[in-house]
Amino acid sequence: MDWDIKTDTTLGEKVYHAALDPGPALYVLPRGGYNKKYAIFSTRFGSIDNNFRIEGDGGAEEIKVPDGVAHFLEHKLFDDEEGNAFDKFARYGASSNAFTGFTSTTYLFSCTDYFQESFELLLDFVQSPFFTQESVDKEQGIIGQEIRMYEDSPQWRVFFNLLGALYQDHPVRKDIAGTVESISEITAEILYKCYHTFYHPDNMAIFVTGDVAPEQIFEQVSKNIAGRTYSPAKTIERIYPREGQAVKQREIVQELSVSQPIFNMGFKDTYAFLDGKALLFRELATELLLEMIFGRSEEMYTQLYEDGLLDEHFSTGYTAETTYGYTLLGGRTKDPGRLMERIWEGIERTKKEGLRHESFIRHKKTMRGDFLRSFNSLEFIANNYLAYRFRDIDFFDVLGVLEEITLNDLEKILHDHLKEEFHAVSIVTPFPG
Amino acid sequence: MLALESRTLPTNINLHLVPIEKFKTVLITAFLQQSLEKETAAKTALLPAVLERGTRKYPTYRDIRIRLEELYGAELGLDVLKLGERQILAFSLEVIHDKFAPGEDLMRQGLTVLKSVLTEPFTEEGVFKKEYVMQEKEQLSKEILGLVNDKVNYALERCIQKMCAGERFGVYKYGNVEDLEDITPGGLYEYYQSLISENPLDIFIVGEIDPQKTFPLIEETFTFLRQGMKKSLPQVEVQNKPKKPRYWEESLPVSQGKLTLGYRTNTAYRDEDYADLLFYNGILGGFPHSKLFQNVREKASLAYYAFSRLEKHKGIQLIGSGIESKNYEQAREIIEEQVENIKAGLITDEEMENTKRALINQYKIIGDSPSSLLGFFLDGIVGNRDEEVDCLIERFGKIKKNNVVGAAQKVALDSVYFLRSADNEGSE
Structure with missing residues (x-):
């Protein structure tokens, strides 16, 4: 087979890529010296994919599914006719799990021994749906409790409330797991429909890392896929509502059992569709800009900290997805109103005074170091590699793109993105009394 | 290694x-x-x-x-x-x-x-x-x-x-x-x-x-001045055989109730049979194949999470699960039944084998992260246990059902703490 091998001399890493027909795209990053082997199998199907159209089948019928279906499917895919895949992984001492995000679902395991067996299991269970109405009903109790758990999590609530305020119609505004009500509408039939739409190998990818041999992995995957009869992939058209630039509401407040208020502030980005290097650039540049304004080495942070308006849990970040993007910042505070005022003052001052070259160099260096440091973790490498791949981004381009960013680029984002009209605020506050 | x-x-x-x-x-x-x-x-x-x-x-x-x-x-x-x-x-x-x-x-x-x-x-x-x-x-x-x-x-x-x-x-x-x-x-x-x-x-x-x-x-x-004498800190108190389990309850405006059971293990980290205790914890609630996950979540659908974990140096085992408040009795009953079952030796060969492999896996990857390595070495210093990871791994291979039962029988329920969702608030 033809490997497409990419070597990154800075990182000292090599990633092997093979295209299979039908998919999935296969990536292997051998990492000697590690006992752990880690493999993931991901599909481009997340919580925002709740409205879609599939070509063929006598015209393209528009399908709408209940909120939370991708996550529900993730839970139920572990089932098989004899029991469930968890139990089988357990026999090999492998640790298996899965997670569902806004745009993708990932199945994973890590192990030290019995890699081949465990990997076969991963390939098999992800490709073998077995849904019954009885097991779907039963899962509603479990996921119901998962939802309840998140209802009590102030970080989670303040975050989703913010997305709900930033976005008018885009499904990113909804909880990944859906609601107790929405998941009650899920049936075995709906799960099959989604499965057959989004779990076609062409819509999926595999990443393996640890002390493994790419050749063997390739053989194993090819053999496993060859034994299955996939019809040619159909084009999936994902339907997202047209999302205006305006935010839905400026402020949202929820009372919860917390010790002090929690404050999140978001800035909605305005692109309608972005991927590849342009998207990566957008992400890195905005993150860099945020560090230059709010970073721990900047005056604003120290001042707000000394005035007791924020604590060490304060954080900033930028999320760059193909159909949406936003800046998020926040943390715990004694006075959300005052904190917001001060943040605005800081942003306006930065706009007036301009960004500083010295700070630019320092934060760039830090981002470079952070990226390298993260490569200690096999999970970090695999999870990010595919998450970026699904946005048509080569994860190994991070350092290169980071270098391309100029101070002018940041000035532009500062003025175009961190604007009053694009912001919304979410506050979780203690119950009165 | x-x-x-x-x-x-x-x-x-x-x-x-x-x-x-x-x-x-x-x-x-x-x-x-x-x-x-x-x-x-x-x-x-x-x-x-x-x-x-x-x-x-x-x-x-x-x-x-x-x-x-x-x-x-x-x-x-x-x-x-x-x-x-x-x-x-x-x-x-x-x-x-x-x-x-x-x-x-x-x-x-x-x-x-x-x-x-x-x-x-x-x-x-x-x-x-x-x-x-x-x-x-x-x-x-x-x-x-x-x-x-x-x-x-x-x-x-x-x-x-x-x-x-x-x-x-x-x-x-x-x-x-x-x-x-x-x-x-x-x-x-x-x-x-x-x-x-x-x-x-x-x-x-x-x-x-x-x-x-x-x-x-x-x-x-590091040339700063330090005393040449070694200061010794008091040892941890591990032995504790509670008479009757105590019950504590607290109400907060939350959606989900949280059930916590605290056990005394009467086994210290430095003890010879600590590996048996680890094994017992694995059978009970350390993994998805464990009894708690299988019975509280998979069979009864009462919870999303149900686990047990050790405070290894103190000799305490905590069981935690998030449930509907109204299911308190049922959840507690199922949890305690799992503990009793192990004490009575009701452990399948598969549970033994799965737990052994899962523990071996867990300990083999300690060296794959700088911070988990440090955690392991620090445990050794604090708990006076000078044993290499490989020795512990070897021990897991030799543990038999009766060892697990032995560790289980030393474990005693001390306290139950229930965080209840207050009636007037909670789930919408």
Whole structure:
């Protein structure tokens, strides 16, 4: 087979890529010296994919599914006719799990021994749906409790409330797991429909890392896929509502059992569709800009900290997805109103005074170091590699793109993105009394 | 396999080097131990926060952060740990390895920053700067009160606090708010000086390093004055056979109730049969194949999570699960039944085999992360157990059902803590 091998001399890493027909795209990053082997199998199907159209089948019928279906499917895919895949992984001492995000679902395991067996299991269970109405009903109790758990999590609530305020119609505004009500509408039939739409190998990818041999992995995957009869992939058209630039509401407040208020502030980005290097650039540049304004080495942070308006849990970040993007910042505070005022003052001052070259160099260096440091973790490498791949981004381009960013680029984002009209605020506050 | 090269400096600092090639970073961590006591816990916890605010060389927090960023975003982490009845201050600095930053000497420079934070605090009139202490008291007090924000942890911690109310282990790792109030910059500085010069101090370095060069480097870096005498801290109290389980309940406006059961294991980390206890915990609730996950979640659909975990140094096992408040009786019954079943020897061969493999897997990957390596070595120091990972792995292979039953039979239920969702609020 033809490997497409990419070597990154800075990182000292090599990633092997093979295209299979039908998919999935296969990536292997051998990492000697590690006992752990880690493999993931991901599909481009997340919580925002709740409205879609599939070509063929006598015209393209528009399908709408209940909120939370991708996550529900993730839970139920572990089932098989004899029991469930968890139990089988357990026999090999492998640790298996899965997670569902806004745009993708990932199945994973890590192990030290019995890699081949465990990997076969991963390939098999992800490709073998077995849904019954009885097991779907039963899962509603479990996921119901998962939802309840998140209802009590102030970080989670303040975050989703913010997305709900930033976005008018885009499904990113909804909880990944859906609601107790929405998941009650899920049936075995709906799960099959989604499965057959989004779990076609062409819509999926595999990443393996640890002390493994790419050749063997390739053989194993090819053999496993060859034994299955996939019809040619159909084009999936994902339907997202047209999302205006305006935010839905400026402020949202929820009372919860917390010790002090929690404050999140978001800035909605305005692109309608972005991927590849342009998207990566957008992400890195905005993150860099945020560090230059709010970073721990900047005056604003120290001042707000000394005035007791924020604590060490304060954080900033930028999320760059193909159909949406936003800046998020926040943390715990004694006075959300005052904190917001001060943040605005800081942003306006930065706009007036301009960004500083010295700070630019320092934060760039830090981002470079952070990226390298993260490569200690096999999970970090695999999870990010595919998450970026699904946005048509080569994860190994991070350092290169980071270098391309100029101070002018940041000035532009500062003025175009961190604007009053694009912001919304979410506050979780203690119950009165 | 995981070679640890240790040496004790004349100043009574224990140095441990872990030369290991596969990481991109070099991690340096200093662990300073103190006995966990109600009177000193808040004071001890306040120290790292104040030290991180400024040093002689880098007088402000900002100066420190700028220096760290110049070192390719070296990560300085100051943490307060609670291991058994020890409160441990962890001062960590992680830099990328020099091979990724040609021409730099990041480890040496990072070490200078770490040393500065640990041993050369910024002072005014011979004591800690007043503003730093005052501000950090406020921040720490918020941190202590903030425990309630994470309900999963809150429920576990509350169970411990109730269960061990009269013991040192019942003290929260950050102490309590009342004990913060009286702390003065002078008093804290004095306390700091005694702690840094007398208490057990271990420094670890993990990464691609050359011990021949690193030992002298550390020796010349950490030249501050330490007492030559070894100060010994009190041992943890493990044995405890409760008479009748106690029950505690608290109501909060939450969606989900949190059930926590606290058991006394009567097995210490240093005990010969600790591996049996670990095995027992694995059968009961350490993994998805364990009895708790299988019965509370998979069979009864009562919860999303149901686990057991060990406070290994104290000899406590905690079981936690998030449930509908109305299902309290049923969930508790199922949980206790699982414990009783193991005591009665109702363990399948498959459960034995799965647990053995899962534990082996868990311990084999310890060496794959610098921080988990440090965790393992620190456990050994605090718990007086000098055993290599490989030996423990070998033990798992030899454990039989009767060993597990033996460990299980020493375990006794002490306290049940239930965080109930208040009637008028909660789920919508």
